[in-house]
Amino acid sequence: MGFEVLFKGSNMLRLLSGMLVALRISLISVLISIVFGVALGSLMSLKKPAITVASKIYLEFIRIMPQMVLLFLVYFGTTKALGINMSAETASIIVFSLWGTAEMSDLVRGALGGIPAIQYESSYSLGMTTFQTYVYVIIPQIIRRMLPLSINLITRMIKTTSLVMMIGIVEVLKVGQQIIEANRKSSPNAAFGVYATVFLLYFVVCYVISMFSKHLEKKWKN
Amino acid sequence: MEEILNISNLTKRYDDLVVLDHVNLSVKKGEVIVLVGTSGCGKSTFLRCINALEKIQEGKVSLDGEVINPAGGKLNTVRERIGMVFQSYDLFPHKTVLQNMILAPVKVKKINKKEAEKEALALLDRVGLLSKKDSYPHQLSGGQKQRVAIVRALMMHPEVLLLDEITAALDPEMVREVLDVVISLAREGRTMIIVTHELTFARAVADRMIFIDGGKIVEEGSPEEFFNHPKTDRLKKFLDSFSYD
Ligand SMILES: Nc1ncnc2c1ncn2[C@@H]1O[C@H](COP(=O)(O)OP(=O)(O)OP(=O)(O)O)[C@@H](O)[C@H]1O
Ligand SMILES: [Mg+2]
Numbered sequence: 272m273g274f275e276v277l278f279k280g281s282n283m284l285r286l287l288s289g290m291l292v293a294l295r296i297s298l299i300s301v302l303i304s305i306v307f308g309v310a311l312g313s314l315m316s317l318k319k320p321a322i323t324v325a326s327k328i329y330l331e332f333i334r335i336m337p338q339m340v341l342l343f344l345v346y347f348g349t350t351k352a353l354g355i356n357m358s359a360e361t362a363s364i365i366v367f368s369l370w371g372t373a374e375m376s377d378l379v380r381g382a383l384g385g386i387p388a389i390q391y392e393s394s395y396s397l398g399m400t401t402f403q404t405y406v407y408v409i410i411p412q413i414i415r416r417m418l419p420l421s422i423n424l425i426t427r428m429i430k431t432t433s434l435v436m437m438i439g440i441v442e443v444l445k446v447g448q449q450i451i452e453a454n455r456k457s458s459p460n461a462a463f464g465v466y467a468t469v470f471l472l473y474f475v476v477c478y479v480i481s482m483f484s485k486h487l488e489k490k491w492k493n
Numbered sequence: 494m495e496e497i498l499n500i501s502n503l504t505k506r507y508d509d510l511v512v513l514d515h516v517n518l519s520v521k522k523g524e525v526i527v528l529v530g531t532s533g534c535g536k537s538t539f540l541r542c543i544n545a546l547e548k549i550q551e552g553k554v555s556l557d558g559e560v561i562n563p564a565g566g567k568l569n570t571v572r573e574r575i576g577m578v579f580q581s582y583d584l585f586p587h588k589t590v591l592q593n594m595i596l597a598p599v600k601v602k603k604i605n606k607k608e609a610e611k612e613a614l615a616l617l618d619r620v621g622l623l624s625k626k627d628s629y630p631h632q633l634s635g636g637q638k639q640r641v642a643i644v645r646a647l648m649m650h651p652e653v654l655l656l657d658e659i660t661a662a663l664d665p666e667m668v669r670e671v672l673d674v675v676i677s678l679a680r681e682g683r684t685m686i687i688v689t690h691e692l693t694f695a696r697a698v699a700d701r702m703i704f705i706d707g708g709k710i711v712e713e714g715s716p717e718e719f720f721n722h723p724k725t726d727r728l729k730k731f732l733d734s735f736s737y738d
Contacts, residue, residue: 390582392546393578397576
């Protein structure tokens with residue numbers, strides 16, 4: 272079945288460290304996206320025309336663009352046009368953060384908009400400050416509302432990291448190709464075993480994340 | 494009796510729309526005032542101005558001599574001294590009944606959690622909801638939620654309680670249980686300003702009735718004068734709009 276190549280030399284270890292590269296890129300991007308997404312989403316909720324228009328354009332631009340085109344644009348485009356020399360990993364983190372920030376800000380805006388004004392006002396009426404109101408009343412509700420959709424976004428981001436090999440990053444899929452390539456003669460069936468393993472790795476990561484989210488959702492059901 | 498709340502020349506505008514036009518009102522300690530008027534006449538706005546949830550353009554609101562909502566000024570920091578209950582969506586959905594009640598006392602008044610809980614449980618017992626202390630708002634009926642909202646406001650020991658149509662969103666069979674709580678608060682001498690469309694309740698609970706129309710207090714008086722001998726045509730017309738004969 273082609274699984275035997277995985278046990279040759281350090282192949283399995285290489286595959287795992289490829290997965291780590293993918294996870295590192297997504298984790299950093301997710302963190303950046305959360306920070307900027309929350310900031311941008313909050314700004315959008317102020318409903319200032321200039322911010323609304325600018326963020327709409329940004330959001331639509333990111334949504335229309337295939338992630339791969341964005342990757343090429345940032346990695347090859349900026350290097351050539353602006354003379355900036357950035358590593359492929361930096362370029363992918365930028366692209367994934369741009370994407371994640373756009374999507375996350377829209378989620379934050381939606382969640383904020385769904386909270387009735389009375390929630391703020393009854394908190395103020397109890398003597399709570401604006402800061403206390405956000406920390407104890409609004410943000411916990413926002414997090415609960417956003418959880419399922421953010422998890423969905425995060426898993427989509429993780430899956431999409433498979434594209435970064437197109438700009439030369441050796442992540443799990445690329446490692447897989449290399450292993451298959453190197454064992455073309457000795458194990459002609461390696462493709463199945465290797466890709467199935469890659470599939471399993473992605474599955475395990477995304478499954479763990481979605482189980483964690485299900486657990487929180489259940490805990491917060493009330 | 495001594496004055497607790499003073500509203501003088503309160504004027505509230507939204508752009509060109511004058512909602513409240515130089516309104517004056519003095520509320521005595523322990524007095525229960527019921528505010529009525531047609532929809533959109535500015536009753537909610539009036540309560541919100543008192544609690545400094547709205548900026549006002551002219552006049553001022555003072556609580557026990559301290560200005561709490563000056564015209565054009567910064568909104569107050571003594572809101573905790575005035576309690577307010579709204580029509581619905583008051584309770585924080587991610588917190589249990591008990592957590593809802595102790596949040597502000599613990600965070601704002603820095604009261605010890607155990608003590609706050611003890612007081613909360615006593616209040617819940619009083620409104621017949623002790624068994625619901627660990628329930629979440631979505632597990633309560635509308636009437637139960639409003640009773641919790643009232644006792645949550647009481648946890649801050651407010652000097653004045655503002656109630657804005659707190660039974661308007663309830664099914665008819667739940668109105669009574671909430672209004673009974675309000676009546677018991679009136680009996681123990683709480684100062685309250687109540688907006689309601691329940692005129693029978695108003696008659697029972699009010700020390701003074703106030704009718705707002707056109708941004709002004711058009712008529713005020715004891716419930717007996719107000720309902721039985723209205724002086725102005727506008728109030729007569731308003732009261733007539735409630736009867737079907
Ligand atoms: N944020 C706002 N911006 C502009 N106009 C407002 C705003 N809030 C209220 N108004 C207007 O102020 C007027 C008074 O509103 P308010 O809610 O105080 O009326 P109300 O007497 O409480 O009515 P109801 O009995 O329907 O609750 C209304 O004409 C309303 O349209
Ligand atoms: Mg109203």
